[in-house]
Amino acid sequence: MSNPLISFLKLFRDIPAADEALIAQAIEYRTYKEGDYLFQSGKICREMFFICKGILRIVIINESGNEVTHFFLKESQFCSILNSFNNGVVANESIQAACDAEILAIGRRALDTLYEQISYLKPLITQITHQALLDKIAIRTAYLGQDSTTRYKMFMMRQPEIALRIPLSDIASYLGITPQSLSRIRKNIR
Numbered sequence: 001m002s003n004p005l006i007s008f009l010k011l012f013r014d015i016p017a018a019d020e021a022l023i024a025q026a027i028e029y030r031t032y033k034e035g036d037y038l039f040q041s042g043k044i045c046r047e048m049f050f051i052c053k054g055i056l057r058i059v060i061i062n063e064s065g066n067e068v069t070h071f072f073l074k075e076s077q078f079c080s081i082l083n084s085f086n087n088g089v090v091a092n093e094s095i096q097a098a099c100d101a102e103i104l105a106i107g108r109r110a111l112d113t114l115y116e117q118i119s120y121l122k123p124l125i126t127q128i129t130h131q132a133l134l135d136k137i138a139i140r141t142a143y144l145g146q147d148s149t150t151r152y153k154m155f156m157m158r159q160p161e162i163a164l165r166i167p168l169s170d171i172a173s174y175l176g177i178t179p180q181s182l183s184r185i186r187k188n189i190r
Contacts (some may be wrong), residue, residue, distance in 0.1 A: 003027075004052040005104050008076050012124055020119050027109040032097040034167075038105075039095040040081075045084035051075050054101025055162055057170060059094050069174035071136055072098060072162045078129055080179045098166040148177045152185050 002088055005027060006020050015023075020052060027050075032038060039045050049056070056079050058070040070093065070100065073079045084091035085108060106114075115122040143151045152175060163171060172182040 003104075004076070005050045008050070008136055009124065012128070013120065016114040019121075022114060022117055023121075024130075026114050027104045027106045030103045030105055032095055032101045032103060034099045036097045037094055038097065038103065039081065039091070041092050041094045042090060044088055045081040045091050047105050048078055048080040048108075048111060049095070050104040050106075051077050051079060052104060055098040055165055056101060057096050057098040057166075057174075059096055059173075060092055067173065068176075069170055071140070072159065072166070072170075072174065075083060077132060078125070082129065082133070098162075098170055136139075141147075143175070148175065148181055149185050149189070151175045151177070152182065153189070 003020070003024055006015055006023055009015055038049060039047065041060070051073060053075060056073045058073070058081070059067050060070055064069045077150070079095060081091040081093050081095065083089060142154060142158070146154065155171065155175060168182055169179050172179045175182070
């Protein structure tokens with residue numbers, strides 16, 4: 001069976017067999033059930049995750065004490081709380097499985113060791129994560145200033161593969177509307 005992370009990285013450049021072996025040794029395969037936390041806020045995030053199967057969500061607790069979804073990530077994407085992971089600071093965000101998920105995890109130290117052993121790996125992963133951040137900002141910005149019905153319609157057009165696989169309460173949280181409002185919107189659209 002091929003390694004999904006290595007297959008993904010090979011989309012960007014050739015990976016020699018020796019480097020594939022180093023990468024494979026450094027990562028750990030894990031499974032999570034819907035609702036499980038991969039990382040909880042209040043700590044320093046010391047792992048980066050690669051999503052093989054499933055959807056993860058980045059969540060934060062708002063001023064009212066409610067959990068709010070900041071973003072969803074799907075297959076073939078890296079996920080971490082980057083500021084915490086890169087700078088060793090305590091994170092306000094958590095990472096949760098929005099549905100059952102299969103993940104490859106790598107710790108900060110193991111990744112740094114790989115960066116020393118494989119010279120092209122750090123620029124490659126940095127390029128991929130920076131592009132993902134830009135894409136995330138573009139998606140979130142598109143929702144700004146839109147009414148809730150328009151936000152829902154945009155979400156369904158831009159991220160249908162996520163919408164079909166996660167609870168409606170997570171979609172409502174992400175779009176900044178109540179589950180009741182989302183139900184009304186869905187009923188009126190049909």
